[in-house]
Amino acid sequence: MAKKKPPEKEKSSGRKKTRSGVVDYLAAFLEQILSYFELLFVYYRKKFNENTRKSIALLIGISYFFFWILAGSGFIFHAIFELLKLQFPGNSYAPSLVMGTSILIISGIFIRILLKRVIF
16 A cells, blocks of 8 residues: 655745744734833823813912902902091092002002013
């Protein structure tokens, strides 16, 4: 009896094997780059959320602070107006004129100081 020869294995050229290896390495490299950028995106999203929360809290705090400053200033100006009304009985034009002028002068001084700091 004649022995049967085992079927010949297809010889794959080294070139084809190398291409497959290069493609695999390239795919693995691109996958690593993609996972890096995905992780970077998650990190920046987390930082953005934290910064947004901090900014909102800061905005609320500043608004609250300015509200009380304005309310306090209003009460102080009203008290000064009432005091001036006692000094000029029967006429409310003089206290209004004094209060308006003093507020205008004080705000002008503060604006001038602010502009000196910012410009120079």
